[in-house]
Amino acid sequence: MSTPEMDEQTREKIIANPNLLLEDHDVMRALVGGNDDNMGGNIVDLRGIAMERLEARFDRLEDTHRNVIAAAYDNLAGTNQVHRAILRMMDAQTFTTFLEDLAGDVANTLRVDAIRLVLESANPETDGDMGPAVAVVPEGFIDDYITLGRNMPVRQITLRKFDVAGASLYGERAGYIQSEACLKLDLGKGNRPGMLIMGSEDPQQFTAQQGTDLLTFFTGVFERVMQRWLG
DSSP: OOOOOOOHHHHHHHHHOTHHHHTOHHHHHHHHSOOHHHHOTTOOOHHHHHHHHHHHHHHHHHHHHHHHHHHHHHHHHHHHHHHHHHHHHHHOSSHHHHHHHIIIIIHHHHTOSEEEEEEEESOTTTSOOSOTTEEEEETTHHHHHHHTTOSSOOOSEEEEEOOGGGHHHHGGGGGGOOEEEEEEEOOOTTSOOEEEEEEESSTTSSOTTSOOHHHHHHHHHHHHHHHHHHO
């Protein structure tokens, strides 16, 4: 059976002014709303396709909107935590109080499960009794710890999954630590570098994909406070 062909005059009118079809509701209803039984399998549901695409686009925009808001809230919450922790550090009147606050209120404010100040010494055995918040280690230990012994640049901030090689720094808490932040410290002229480590039982709290701006700021303040105590 031959397929009916559109007469040339009608075809030319449609090509010359396609809006005639688009603006005619009855014609569009007949084109879009025709069923497969009457019109065959080659009829495309233009309205359905358009709606599906609009809905998919709306869902993507909605997801993006939620993610942006969530990220903004997380960033604001993180900023507030860091600011409160810094104020707490600056309140200490003695170095002993500073170290106690570091392992206590500062760690709680930052919502980390363990925090420790690591200092290098030529005689770690004799200089090692500085309290539970401080670990005294041999010279060169910090860079090796941050790089895990690999030949690579030492970053100021390193966020990663916890490696059991650092278990000695966390002591009894080591078995629970899943992720950590390593903050290398410049303790001023004449002093060997230090490191502040933060450990978390949450494997997602510190990951390499996260931004480091807040921790970089915190590190800068911590260095200045430590230099004041050491000076």
